[in-house]
Amino acid sequence: MKFHNLILPGRLAALLLALLPVASRGAGQLNLFGWSEYVPQPVLEGFTRETGIKVNFETYSSNEEMLAKLVAGGGRYDLVQPSDYTAEAMIRRKLLQPLDRARLTGLGNLAPEFTGRAHDPEGRYTVPYMSGSVGIVVNTEKVKTPVRGYRDVFQAAHRDRIVVVNDSRELVSWALYALGQPVNTVDAASLARVRPLLADWIKLVKVFDSDSPKTALLNGDVDLGVVWSGEAALLWRENRKFQYILPAEGAHQFVDVLAIPAGARNVAEAHRFIDYILRPEVSRQISAAFPYTNPNVAARRLLTPDELANPASYPSGGKLESFRDIGRAAADIDRLVTDLKSAK
Amino acid sequence: MAAPPPTLRFPAAGARLLQAGLRGWTGLVLLFLYLPVLVLVVYSFNSARLGVAWEGFSGRWYGELLHQTPLQRAALNSLIVATATTILSVVLGTLGAWLLHRYRFPGRDLIESLVNLPMVMPEILLGISLLVLFALAGVGLGFTTVIIGHVTFSFPFVLVAVRARLQGLDPALEEAARDLGATPWGAFRHVILPALRPAILAGGLMAFLLSWDELIVTYFTASAASATLPLKVFGMAKVGLNPVLNALSALFLLVTLAGVAFSASLRRGAR
Amino acid sequence: MTPAPVARDPGARPGTLAWLLLAPLLAWLALFVVVPALLLLGCSLGERDEFGQVLWGFSLENYARLLDPVYLRIFLRSLGFAALTTGLCLLIGYPVAYQIARAAPRVRELLLLLVMVPFWTSFLVRTYAWMAILREEGLLNALVAWLQPAWAPLGLLYTPAAVVTGLVYSYLPFLILPVYASVEKLDGALIEAAHDLGAGPWRVFPAVILPLTLPGIAAGVTLVFVPAVAMFAVTDLLGGARVPLIGNVIQNQFLQARDWPFGAALGVALLGLFLVSQLVLRALRPRGALRG
Numbered sequence: 066m067k068f069h070n071l072i073l074p075g076r077l078a079a080l081l082l083a084l085l086p087v088a089s090r091g092a093g094q095l096n097l098f099g100w101s102e103y104v105p106q107p108v109l110e111g112f113t114r115e116t117g118i119k120v121n122f123e124t125y126s127s128n129e130e131m132l133a134k135l136v137a138g139g140g141r142y143d144l145v146q147p148s149d150y151t152a153e154a155m156i157r158r159k160l161l162q163p164l165d166r167a168r169l170t171g172l173g174n175l176a177p178e179f180t181g182r183a184h185d186p187e188g189r190y191t192v193p194y195m196s197g198s199v200g201i202v203v204n205t206e207k208v209k210t211p212v213r214g215y216r217d218v219f220q221a222a223h224r225d226r227i228v229v230v231n232d233s234r235e236l237v238s239w240a241l242y243a244l245g246q247p248v249n250t251v252d253a254a255s256l257a258r259v260r261p262l263l264a265d266w267i268k269l270v271k272v273f274d275s276d277s278p279k280t281a282l283l284n285g286d287v288d289l290g291v292v293w294s295g296e297a298a299l300l301w302r303e304n305r306k307f308q309y310i311l312p313a314e315g316a317h318q319f320v321d322v323l324a325i326p327a328g329a330r331n332v333a334e335a336h337r338f339i340d341y342i343l344r345p346e347v348s349r350q351i352s353a354a355f356p357y358t359n360p361n362v363a364a365r366r367l368l369t370p371d372e373l374a375n376p377a378s379y380p381s382g383g384k385l386e387s388f389r390d391i392g393r394a395a396a397d398i399d400r401l402v403t404d405l406k407s408a409k
Numbered sequence: 410m411a412a413p414p415p416t417l418r419f420p421a422a423g424a425r426l427l428q429a430g431l432r433g434w435t436g437l438v439l440l441f442l443y444l445p446v447l448v449l450v451v452y453s454f455n456s457a458r459l460g461v462a463w464e465g466f467s468g469r470w471y472g473e474l475l476h477q478t479p480l481q482r483a484a485l486n487s488l489i490v491a492t493a494t495t496i497l498s499v500v501l502g503t504l505g506a507w508l509l510h511r512y513r514f515p516g517r518d519l520i521e522s523l524v525n526l527p528m529v530m531p532e533i534l535l536g537i538s539l540l541v542l543f544a545l546a547g548v549g550l551g552f553t554t555v556i557i558g559h560v561t562f563s564f565p566f567v568l569v570a571v572r573a574r575l576q577g578l579d580p581a582l583e584e585a586a587r588d589l590g591a592t593p594w595g596a597f598r599h600v601i602l603p604a605l606r607p608a609i610l611a612g613g614l615m616a617f618l619l620s621w622d623e624l625i626v627t628y629f630t631a632s633a634a635s636a637t638l639p640l641k642v643f644g645m646a647k648v649g650l651n652p653v654l655n656a657l658s659a660l661f662l663l664v665t666l667a668g669v670a671f672s673a674s675l676r677r678g679a680r
Numbered sequence: 681m682t683p684a685p686v687a688r689d690p691g692a693r694p695g696t697l698a699w700l701l702l703a704p705l706l707a708w709l710a711l712f713v714v715v716p717a718l719l720l721l722g723c724s725l726g727e728r729d730e731f732g733q734v735l736w737g738f739s740l741e742n743y744a745r746l747l748d749p750v751y752l753r754i755f756l757r758s759l760g761f762a763a764l765t766t767g768l769c770l771l772i773g774y775p776v777a778y779q780i781a782r783a784a785p786r787v788r789e790l791l792l793l794l795v796m797v798p799f800w801t802s803f804l805v806r807t808y809a810w811m812a813i814l815r816e817e818g819l820l821n822a823l824v825a826w827l828q829p830a831w832a833p834l835g836l837l838y839t840p841a842a843v844v845t846g847l848v849y850s851y852l853p854f855l856i857l858p859v860y861a862s863v864e865k866l867d868g869a870l871i872e873a874a875h876d877l878g879a880g881p882w883r884v885f886p887a888v889i890l891p892l893t894l895p896g897i898a899a900g901v902t903l904v905f906v907p908a909v910a911m912f913a914v915t916d917l918l919g920g921a922r923v924p925l926i927g928n929v930i931q932n933q934f935l936q937a938r939d940w941p942f943g944a945a946l947g948v949a950l951l952g953l954f955l956v957s958q959l960v961l962r963a964l965r966p967r968g969a970l971r972g
Contacts, residue, residue, distance in 0.1 A: 096633050101644050106479070122479070123633030124644045130935040141549045141632050225835070231921050233936065271838055272920035281920075285817050286837060396728060399937035404750045407757070407924050431779040438776050439794060442852065445809030446798045448819065452812065505705040512694040514702075523709045526717070529902065529954050531910030533927060534947040537934055538716030541723060541944075561712045594697065622803055624913070642802050658805040665800040669793050 093118045095334040098135065098142040100321070101126050101276060102295070103195065105354035112341050118334045126276050127232065129395070135160070135326060143329040144338060149320045152191050153184035154390040161190045161324045168336040171343025179320055179360035183387065191322035192339050195295075197357040198385060199235055199317045201310045202297040202377070207288040214313040215243045218289060219266040228281045228290035231273035233402040234395065235317065236263060238388070239291065242315040248386060251394040256401055267405045282307065297377035298356035309376045311383030318385035320360070352378075446662065453655035470656035477653060483641035490552065490627075490637055491620040494559040498616040501560065502567025503609055507597065509568075510575045527562040528569075535562060536629035543630070554630040555637065559620040566619065567612030574608035575601075717951070724944035734940050742945035751929065751946070758926040759953075761840075762908035765847040769855040769904050770897070772848070777859035777896075781866070792860065795853050807846055807917050814842050814918070838920035846914040851907070855900035862896020863889075898961050906954060926950065 093116075097104070101124035109120045123142075125131045128151040135142060147155060155161050166172065169192065172180075179193040203212050207226075212218060218227060229236065238248045240259035247255075272281045278292040279300050291312075300307035323342065325335045341347055348364035356378045359365055365373070373379055391398075456467030474480065509521060527535060539558050543550060582604065586596035624639040631640055642654055694702065724742055727735045745751070780791045798806065813819045814837040821833045836842050866889065874884045912927030921928070926946065933943030 094634075098633065110478075121633035121636075123636060127936055129938050133935050133938055136544075141551070270922065273922060274920070284815055286815055393728070396937045396939045396942075399932055399939070400750075403754075403924050403929060403932065406922065407750060407754050431775055431782075435776050435779045435791075438772060438852070441849070442795065442798050445806045445813065445849070446801060448809040448812055449801070449805055452809075501705060501708060504701050508694070508698060508702050508705065512692055512698055512702075514694055520706070520709065523713055525958070526713055529906050529958060531907065531927070531947075531950060531954075533910055533912070533930055534720065534951065535716070537930075537943070537947065538720040539712065541719045541940075542712075542716045545719065557712060561708070564708075593695070618800065622800070624803065639802060639804065642804050654802070654805050654808075658801040661801050662797070665797055669797065 093334065095120045095331050095338055096141055096143045096329075097122045097338070098131060098144065099124060099146040103146060103321070103351075103355055105351060107354075108342075108347055108350050111347065111350075112338060115341075116334075116337055118331075118337065120338075142326055143331040143335045145324055145326055146194060146321055147191075147324060148388070149182060149184040149191075149322065150388040150390045152322050152324055154392070155324070156185060156190050157390075160327055162327045162329065162332070163189045164192065164325065164339075165336060169340050169343065171340055174343055174345060174348075174361045174363040176360050176362045182320060183389070184320075185322070191324045192343070193360040194321045194323050194342065195351065195355070195357040196318065196320045196360050197294040198311060198319070198380060198383070199230070199291065200294060200297065200377070200380070200383075201289065201312055202282065202292055202300060203289045203308050203310065204282060204306055205308050206306045212289065212310060215239045215291070216314075218291060219269050221269070223289060224269045225271045226288040227270045228272040228274060228278045228287040228292065229270050230278060230292055231275040233398045234388070234391075235291075236267070236402055237398050238317055239312070240266065242312065245314070248315065248317070249389045249391065251391045251398065253397070256397060260401065260405070263401070264405050264408065267402075273406075293357075294377045294380070295355050295357040298375050301375055301377055302356065309380065311380050311385070313384075315384040315386060318387055320387070449655045450659045450662065453652065453659040455652065457652075470652045471660070473653050474656055474660070480638070480641055480645075480653075480657065483636050483638045486552075486635055487621055487638040490555055490559060490635075491617050493556050494563055494620040495613050495617045497556070497560045498564040498567050499609060499613045501564040502612055502616075503571050503602075503605065505564070506568045506571035506575055507601070510572060524565050524568055526565075528565045530562075532562070532623075532625035536626040539626070540629040550630055550632040550635070552635045555627055555635050558626040558630040559623060562623075562626065563616035563619050566615045567609070570612035570615070571605055571608045574605055578604055720944045720947055720951075723941055724948050726941040726944075728939045728941055742942045743949075745942060746945060746949055754924060754926055754929055755949075757923070758909050761844065761847065761925060762905050764844060765851060765908045766855075766901055766905045768844070768848045769852050770901065773852050773855040773900070774859055774897075777856045778863055780856075780860055781863035788864075792857070795856055799853055803850065804913070804917075806849075807914060810842070810846055810849065810918060811837060814845070837918065838922065840919065840923065842918040843915050843923075846918040847908055847911060850911075850914065851904040854903040854907075858899035858903065859893060859896040862893040862899075866892055902958075902961060905957075910950065 095118050097109075097120055099122065104122065109122060112118065113120055125134065128148050131145060131147060132151065132155070135145060152161070166188075172188075172192070175193060179196060180188050185191045201212055201215075201218055208223070210217075210222070237251065237256070237259055240263045241248045241251075241255065243262065244258060246258065271287050272278070274281060277296070278290055279296045281287045282290060282292075282300055283303065294309065297307065297309040301309060323339050325332060329335060342351070343361065345361060345363035345367055348359060348361040349367040352359045352364060352368060352372065356372060356375055358378055359368070453470055454466050454468065455464060456469065457464035505524065509517060509524075536558065539554070539561070540550075543554050548554060578601070582600055583596050586600045587593070591599065622639055623637075624643060627637050627640055628643075631637065636644075642657075645654060722736065723734060725736075725738050725740070727737060727739055727741065729735045776795075780788055780795075783791060811818070815821070816833045816835060816837070818837070820836065824831050824834055870892070871884060871888060874888045879887065910927040910930070912925065912931050915921065915923065915925050915928060924932075930943050930946050930950075933939045933946065
């Protein structure tokens with residue numbers, strides 16, 4: 066019980082603390098900040114194997130979460146995966162740095178409808194990663210009545226059998242679509258208009274889950290829901306009884322992109338990763354694991370007929386629309402939904 | 410040797426009933442505590458990937474653990490963080506307890522209250538306020554920030570444990586050491602510290618466990634490279650019940666039980 | 681030897697060495713406890729700009745928003761859940777702590793460790809195991825269907841009942857351990873004396889045992905109530921994120937609505953509540969030789 070017993074561990078701890086940050090700042094690193102359920106482990110491993118660059122992968126489950134940590138963490142992320150409307154806001158606020166398109170040889174693989182979109186018309190800051198929609202998934206063994214739109218989902222008959230993504234903006238947009246209102250005009254007036262409808266809808270929902278809405282459907286706790294198309298696609302793969310329908314009133318189409326934050330350190334590594342993703346074989350791997358809509362036409366040619374037939378991955382028809390950035394209104398939406406949820 | 414254990418005396422018939430009742434109740438509660446644990450151990454051997462149905466016995470999830478390099482890295486990170494946290498918490502907590510107990514100085518009561526603050530502060534607030542601090546100071550998130558967060562909510566536990574023990578110590582001990590010529594420091598090193606060992610061990614163990622299983626403060630103070638095991642598990646668990654996680658937890662359980670058995674046998678030997 | 685209750689020595693004045701050693705503690709407290717708390721306070725007085733960044737300033741608008749019935753309702757509901765959880769933990773855990781303290785020394789240690797071991801596995805995995813037990817096609821319903829098919833399936837998952845179950849489960853040991861420590865220190869002779877004076881067991885418990893174990897109860901209640909109020913993970917997983925509690929709302933402000941100043945105000949209000957409750961508990965705790 067000598068004094069040394071305290072001093073030595075103390076010194077060791079200090080040494081440890083001093084060394085660790087240095088160790089993590091080594092050469093050949095990439096700090097990737099992406100959605101939880103979007104970048105398959107084999108893709109990361111393949112990248113590391115080929116380039117020797119170690120990938121530190123951190124995940125988030127909402128755009129706002131990503132923004133909050135990016136702004137607070139300052140420059141520790143080299144690559145992020147925002148949705149289009151979030152990227153739009155980030156570009157305006159100079160949070161992203163322009164890409165060196167010369168280093169991205171695979172850009173030609175992308176389908177033209179996914180490049181040059183409103184959020185980044187010249188494609189200077191972003192590269193499309195995956196696209197998808199938010200639509201209705203139905204367990205056709207349990208639900209026999211036809212479901213064609215949001216109003217069909219939120220019926221008294223389906224009380225406590227519904228799962229939805231836990232995203233306030235999505236919820237509000239569905240109500241706006243159902244009322245025939247423009248989905249990107251969110252102000253006090255439009256929120257007041259959706260309030261009564263949303264109040265009824267929220268009472269019918271059993272589970273709010275943005276991370277894995279498919280779990281509740283697979284476990285039979287719910288019979289239908291409004292979820293991300295990738296989740297619906299995985300459900301369809303598991304069992305064809307899960308059908309995906311694009312709501313007749315209108316649906317949100319999102320394009321998630323890869324972008325480099327302004328304060329990123331490993332810019333060269335980030336570019337290499339983007340180019341790696343643009344390769345058809347790699348992009349195909351991503352589709353196999355997460356069956357969203359692949360913007361890479363060269364990769365699509367490598368997909369199996371089964372994968373292309375998945376109605377959630379490559380839906381036909383439907384009124385698809387992108388979200389635009391709504392700024393401060395995001396806080397108002399959160400207030401509304403919190404209010405309605407807690408009114409139960 | 411402790412005082413005689415507390416026993417309520419009951420009229421004979423009632424006594425046996427009550428004793429049986431208490432024992433039964435304890436058994437039920439233990440069953441309740443172990444129910445999910447048993448479930449996860451059983452399911453770690455379920456060959457089915459999704460769903461609740463039992464599809465046959467399989468050890469494949471344990472095999473997959475070996476391939477899960479991100480999990481392994483996260484486990485290593487957790488070990489580093491927990492060890493550093495424990496060391497710093499023990500140093501800070503023991504010294505703090507001794508100084509608060511032994512000395513009188515202006516603001517001592519305020520310091521005591523401040524020490525209790527991280528223990529009562531909800532973790533989300535602690536995490537967020539530290540994030541704000543680090544953001545304003547321009548300090549990037551990483552191992553250092555995670556350890557700082559963990560030590561902040563751990564060391565009060567060590568301090569409280571050691572303090573309680575100090576209060577139970579006979580002050581004559583230190584006086585005797587001083588009378589024999591020791592300096593205050595010498596008295597501390599050779600007399601007090603040994604007497605504090607059980608409390609330091611208990612506090613250190615508590616700090617290690619708190620740090621090991623901590624999620625919320627880490628969530629706000631970690632970076633991708635310094636992600637700890639609970640953070641990684643949170644990310645994985647978000648996408649659905651992953652059987653590999655069951656295997657991992659069952660393994661931890663095994664290691665913990667082995668550790669408990671080992672330390673129990675050590676103590677029995679030492680008596 | 682039995683440590684005799686010691687009168688508190690007021691203490692000597694610290695020498696230079698003592699001040700040097702006190703410095704790290706003071707520095708740590710100042711830097712990582714006081715400063716973040718002050719920052720939180722400062723943030724709560726600011727505003728959110730168009731993009732979600734904090735505009736530092738002086739505005740009580742966020743505190744005014746707190747008085748909105750929506751948030752007051754959520755505060756009360758969270759306190760209610762936490763109080764229910766604490767009450768249940770007390771009812772369930774006190775007898776267990778008492779029983780463990782009465783056991784033979786070696787059995788005592790074994791029982792304590794048995795109580796703690798489940799909590800050395802991941803909190804999340806345990807919660808997921810509860811989901812597997814409680815859901816419609818889960819284990820509990822399988823049992824119910826086998827025993828009494830008419831009752832099945834019990835829709836337990838994604839209800840407040842499931843949330844309370846999860847909360848009680850998570851915090852039970854935090855109550856058992858401090859209460860056990862208190863009961864263990866009880867001098868059996870006191871109880872014998874009370875019996876000798878003619879008191880029956882139903883008199884001895886509330887009059888002698890309960891008051892003497894109050895410090896343990898107070899500690900246990902604090903360790904359960906405080907974290908339970910701000911808990912959000914259990915609500916989200918076991919409750920289906922249907923009913924927002926204060927922990928959810930705070931988390932939302934920081935990660936979804938990105939209104940940090942309002943989140944900070946909520947946090948400060950929560951902290952204020954706790955500090956008040958701490959003062960109340962401290963006033964209630966018996967002072968003097970039997971402290972702790």
